[in-house]
Amino acid sequence: MxxxxxYVAFTSLDEAQFEGERVSYExxxxxxxxxxxxxxLAYEMNDEPLAPEHGFPLRVIVxxxxxxxxxxxxxxIMLQEHPSTNPYxxxxxxxxxxxxxxxxxxxxxxxxxxxxxLNAAITTPQEGETVAAGPTRIQGYAITGExxxxxxxxxxxxxxxxxxxxxxxxxxxxxxxxxxEVTVALSPGDCQMIVRAWDASRQTQPEDMRPLWNFKGxxxxxxxxxxxxxx
Amino acid sequence: MxxxxxYVAFTSLDEAQFEGERVSYExxxxxxxxxxxxxxLAYEMNDEPLAPEHGFPLRVIVxxxxxxxxxxxxxxIMLQEHPSTNPYxxxxxxxxxxxxxxxxxxxxxxxxxxxxxLNAAITTPQEGETVAAGPTRIQGYAITGExxxxxxxxxxxxxxxxxxxxxxxxxxxxxxxxxxEVTVALSPGDCQMIVRAWDASRQTQPEDMRPLWNFKGxxxxxxxxxxxxxx
Numbered sequence: 362m363x364x365x366x367x368y369v370a371f372t373s374l375d376e377a378q379f380e381g382e383r384v385s386y387e388x389x390x391x392x393x394x395x396x397x398x399x400x401x402l403a404y405e406m407n408d409e410p411l412a413p414e415h416g417f418p419l420r421v422i423v424x425x426x427x428x429x430x431x432x433x434x435x436x437x438i439m440l441q442e443h444p445s446t447n448p449y450x451x452x453x454x455x456x457x458x459x460x461x462x463x464x465x466x467x468x469x470x471x472x473x474x475x476x477x478x479l480n481a482a483i484t485t486p487q488e489g490e491t492v493a494a495g496p497t498r499i500q501g502y503a504i505t506g507e508x509x510x511x512x513x514x515x516x517x518x519x520x521x522x523x524x525x526x527x528x529x530x531x532x533x534x535x536x537x538x539x540x541x542e543v544t545v546a547l548s549p550g551d552c553q554m555i556v557r558a559w560d561a562s563r564q565t566q567p568e569d570m571r572p573l574w575n576f577k578g579x580x581x582x583x584x585x586x587x588x589x590x591x592x
Numbered sequence: 593m594x595x596x597x598x599y600v601a602f603t604s605l606d607e608a609q610f611e612g613e614r615v616s617y618e619x620x621x622x623x624x625x626x627x628x629x630x631x632x633l634a635y636e637m638n639d640e641p642l643a644p645e646h647g648f649p650l651r652v653i654v655x656x657x658x659x660x661x662x663x664x665x666x667x668x669i670m671l672q673e674h675p676s677t678n679p680y681x682x683x684x685x686x687x688x689x690x691x692x693x694x695x696x697x698x699x700x701x702x703x704x705x706x707x708x709x710l711n712a713a714i715t716t717p718q719e720g721e722t723v724a725a726g727p728t729r730i731q732g733y734a735i736t737g738e739x740x741x742x743x744x745x746x747x748x749x750x751x752x753x754x755x756x757x758x759x760x761x762x763x764x765x766x767x768x769x770x771x772x773e774v775t776v777a778l779s780p781g782d783c784q785m786i787v788r789a790w791d792a793s794r795q796t797q798p799e800d801m802r803p804l805w806n807f808k809g810x811x812x813x814x815x816x817x818x819x820x821x822x823x
Contacts (some may be wrong), residue, residue, distance in 0.1 A: 394645050456794055458744060459755045470768075472743070476793050508739045508793050513689060514704070521803055524690045557803075562739050563687060563708050563811050569796050572752055 366440035369395040370447075371421050379448045387447035387450035388430050388476070390423060392440065399424045399536065402435065416449055424536035425476050425507045427452050455577070462576050473505070476506025478582040479540075479566055481558040491590045494549045499527075501556055502538040502586075509561035510535040516543050517555040520582075521568070538551075547591045557584045595672035600604075600626040602652050602663035610679045618678035619661050621654060621706070623671065630655045630767065633666065655767035656707050656738045660685050675704070678765040686808070691784055693807050707737025709813040710797055712772075713790040722821045725780045730758075732787055733769040740792035741766040747774050747808075752799070752815075765794075778822045788815045 370389040379388050394400060400423040404411055408567045409436025416433030423430040429449065444450055464510040481503035485491050503511045511532070515524040527543035567573060570583040601620040608617050612616040625631060632699025634644055642648040647664030660680065675681055712734035717723050734742045742763070746755040758774035790796045791820040798804060801814040 390803050413662055458746065458757045460757065472794075474794065506793055508795070515689065526689045526691060556718070563703075563705065563709050564795055564813075565798060565804070567796060568803055569799060572799055573796070582795075 365442050367392050368441055370439040370441060370445040371435055372437040372439070372448075374431050374434040374436045377449075379453075383438070384447075384448060386432065386449055388450050389441075389445035390426065390430055390584050394423070394426075394475075399534070402550050409411050422533070425505075427454065427474050427477060430475070454579070454580055457575050459562070459574055466576070474550065474579060475581070476507070476508070477502075477504060478559050478580055479505040479508070479560050480582040480585075481511075481556045481565060481566065482585045483516075483554055483587045484554050486554075486587070486589050486591060488587050491592050492547065494547055494591050496546045497591075498542055498544050499554060499556075500540070500542040502540050503529075503556075503558040504536075504538050504559050505560055506536075511539045511563070512561040512563075513559040513560050514539075514541040515557055515559070518545050518547060518552055520553065521555055524557075549591050552589050552591050554587045554589065555584050558580075566589075596673050597670055598623050599675050599678040600743035601670040601672060601681075602666055603668040603670070603678075604663050605665040605667045607801060608680075614677075615679060616667070617663065617680055618676050618680075619663050619681050620672075621657065621661055625706075626749075627699075630765070636698045638720070640799075647708055655765070656736075658685065658705050658708060661706070676731075685810070686804050687743045687810055690805055697807070699804050702777045705810060707739070708735060708801065710734075710739070710742070710743075710789050710791050710795060711813040711816075712787045712797070713816045714747075714785055714787050714818045717818070717820050719818050720820070722823050723778065725822050727775050727776055728788075728822075730773040730774055730785060731771070731773045733771050734787075734789040735767075735769050736789070736791055737767075740795070742789050743792040743794075744790040745770075745772040745774075746788055746790070749776055749778060749783055751784065755788075780822050783820050783822050785820065788817050801821055 365518040369392055369396040371405045373386040375386045377381055388462050397490050421432045440588050452468045469510050483538055485500040495528045503514050505511050514527040515522045516527055527541040529539055529541050532539040557566045566582050570581045573581050598618045600623055604617040606617045607614055634651050634653050650666040652663045683699045685705045687705050688702050716731040735741050746757040748755045754822040756774055758772040760770055760772050765769040775815050788797045796812050801812045804812050
């Protein structure tokens, strides 16, 4: 531990290829975030020992942040003055403005992606599914990062001309997935369902993914669209 | 002052018409917000007594919140258990989902608008102006509410196909207007400039105002577009 620790680095037992080199997976977060009461070291999930695919025996959980910070198969924790120099922290998961390309990139100038942006997805029915006409229950989840919690989820089945407010049926805490459902009347034919969320600051999601372009392809939180067939 | 005070109401010397009735303007904010160090009672601006149009002799300043909460010509401050029942608090400045209309509205179910959404505007050049072709300096401001501060401002002069990151030249504090400028090469002809901001949580603004529709017309933070002529 360094005397002026400002970051906490988590090293995994997992080894991965990064541009041809074999490295341990490692990621760091600010000490202040690590000390917040919602950051956990998990060894159980739903009263069962953590499954291997969830990071057995010990996994970091950093609610509100992208999954890359919730290091699985935890081997070591280091307090240090600087962010981790591991390529998954120093190079990967960085956001660049749209005028930067793979050819012009200066990795040190990218913004480290930490908290999630507001997003929502439709989980039922699924893409390509056929459902019967009439009142149909549509379900999904919404999530956001460190900002204001999800306040409202809306569904459109007429190409964003009108929206119906869904019911938020379950949310364990402000950083958790927020489950929603809504019953809408569907007429026979092809149908595109669109979902978007609003947060308590009255921010919402962008309509289209194109303006969100960045050469690493991160943080696309445009409206989720699912096409189904109504018989 | 009520024993279990949770809200602070500010009453103005100003009287206004609300649906035909003459009422004093009044607004309230949560006590917790009122006690935060950035909420002020202002009697001076730039070392001069407050001008009448800015609320002389005393004005509330609630950074991060919509202007309606920064009550001018302050007459009275009340601590109370409930939000102000003044129509400007109880009825006005409430946000409704898109399926609610003036005919179906239940005012008590609207969400009180407090913090600003992320927004940006172009101030120079102005709509309809003619500028000479070549490198041109474009200027404006960006602002946000209680969430993550403005991190990046981008300008497009080719219909959102490409964006150039502007320089943030001045920002007094995270809630203050953030001034930006950028020099872009303009070719002769009609030109639409588009600006949008991103905050430090990597949220950005919606492309179009239509999906933001609500029957009161509030909180439109779609990209700002200004048409100019390049000679």
